[in-house]
Amino acid sequence: MKAMNVEQGFWRKRMETIESVEGGQDVGNGRRRKLLILAGIAVAVLALIAFFALRGGEGPAAQGPSLPRVTVVAPGRQSVTNLISATGNLAARREMPVGVAGEGGIVTRVLVEPGDWVSKGQVLATVDRQVQVQQSAQMHAQIAAAEADARLAQNELERAQKLVARGFVSQADIERKTATRDAALAKVRLASAQYNEMNARLGRLDIRAPEAGLVLARAVEPGQIVSSASTALFRMAKGGEMEMLARLAESDLATLAVGQTALVTPVGTTTSFTGQIWQLSPVIDPLTRQGTVRIALHYDKALRPGGFAAAEITSGHVQAPLLPESAVQSDEKGNFVYIVDGENKVVRRDVKTGAVSNAGIAILSGLTGNEHVVLSAGAFLNPGDKVIPERAKARP
The missing domain is CATH 1.10.287 (Helix Hairpins)
Known part of the structure; x- marks a missing residue:
């Protein structure tokens, strides 16, 4: 309260000076009372300022903003189905080009169209x-x-x-x-x-189907001159069987085996078709480090050779953390989650995701399952932010 005594002494001297001047000039008592009231108010304001200054800025404004609270979970590890996602093109499993076997000549008739089913030995076109x-x-x-x-x-x-x-x-x-x-x-x-x-x-001179199957393309018309040197006049899919040529990374390819099932969804449709892996590429592209997985499919009009499709291949079960979709984020660097470390600071952790199901997203790598992972509000956080974590139960 030392500061308050200094201010009082100052105002006491000031008032004595005023009184002496006013006394000399014979000023009335009313004006003197008014000055005393104003002086008292000023002293009170200065006293409050000095009080907060002496407390070292401990007022409400000096306490700073409160830390955000975030919900975290330690997901642990559980058995989840390992799904490998892939993309690739659709094609005929056994595509057969059909051309001129004889000396050729002028085509007189073409008897089939693309999309027709033909039997073995059926005449497709005739030559004069x-x-x-x-x-x-x-x-x-x-x-x-x-x-x-x-x-x-x-x-x-x-x-x-x-x-x-x-x-x-x-x-x-x-x-x-x-x-x-x-x-x-x-x-x-x-x-x-x-x-x-x-x-x-x-x-x-009769151009015949070598096997029963589906006519995919026709490249000949009546009046056209053909010979054994001509390109294929028809293209067929043996038995109508189709396949998907899926491109997979070398590491994913090593986990697959012939006979495993896959779910294939052509682009432009929501219908999925069940197939089986019938061949794994014995060669890895040295540039892309990828190989081809051939997935056999039964014929359906929605499976058009040359089209693009996505596949999900079941490759057994793995022990992995399972997180809700709200916890996993992505940017140009890939998928990541935010975890809270021992100092309650936010840390970014890059992860590799696996199967997505109603239960959540499987984390194949990047987490051990013991970390405190931010469940939501990750978009409002930045690495290094300090937070108040609130523990929640892991989702089943």
């Missing part, structure tokens, strides 16, 4: 065969002529054999006639082989 038909008829006639020569040679041989016992025909004549008969029979076989070859060529 007028010249080949005439050649086939010519060879058929040659067979008839060769057969006639063979019959004549056989008859002459039989007559000569009857006369050889009487001495009218020598043994040398018999041998010559036998050779003539054999040559005639060989010509018959030759003509028959040539005729069969021509018929086979005629058959190859």
Whole structure:
């Protein structure tokens, strides 16, 4: 209260001076009382200021803003289904290009369209065969002529054999006639082989399906000239079977095996299709460090080869922390959570997420499960902020 005594002494001297002046000038008592009241008010204000100054700024304004309270949880570890997410293209599991097997020519008819189902050996298109038909008829006639020569040679041989016992025909004549008969029979076989070859060529002018399946594409029209050097005229999916070519990181690929199930969702639809891994890539791309997983799918009109799809592959169960979606955030660096350390300061922790379910998000790496993880309000915090943590129970 020393400061208050100083102020009182100052105002006492001031009032004495005023009284002496006023007394000299014969001022009335009313004005003197008014000055005394004003002086008292000023002394009270200064006394309050001095009081708070002497307390070292311990007033309400000096206490600063209160620390925010955040809810935290120690999630622990529990068994969760390990799902691996992947993207890739859809394709025919066994795509068959169909082209010209013979000498080709002018296409006369195209009998199928993309989307048609065909059976094995079904004609897809025909090529003009007028010249080949005439050649086939010519060879058929040659067979008839060769057969006639063979019959004549056989008859002459039989007559000569009857006369050889009487001495009218020598043994040398018999041998010559036998050779003539054999040559005639060989010509018959030759003509028959040539005729069969021509018929086979005629058959190859019909462009046929090598296996039963689905026609995916058609690249030929009537009047088009085709040959064995032409590109594929049709593309087919054997049996209509489809697949997804999923690209996965090397580490994820190592956890998979043939026969595991996958859920495939084509882009543009909410319908998912169940498939199975039927082949794992034996080679890893040295640049991307990725490999291909081939997921077999049954035919459906929503599965269009060349389309894009997403897949979730079940790869067993893992022990991992499970957090609600509100606790996991993401930015350009990836997914992360905020934890509160022993000094009640906010710390960023980068994490790798796994399966997402109604129970929460599995954290595959980045957490041990014993940390105090901020459940919500992470968007309003920054690393290094000091908070008051309030413990909550882990979500089941």
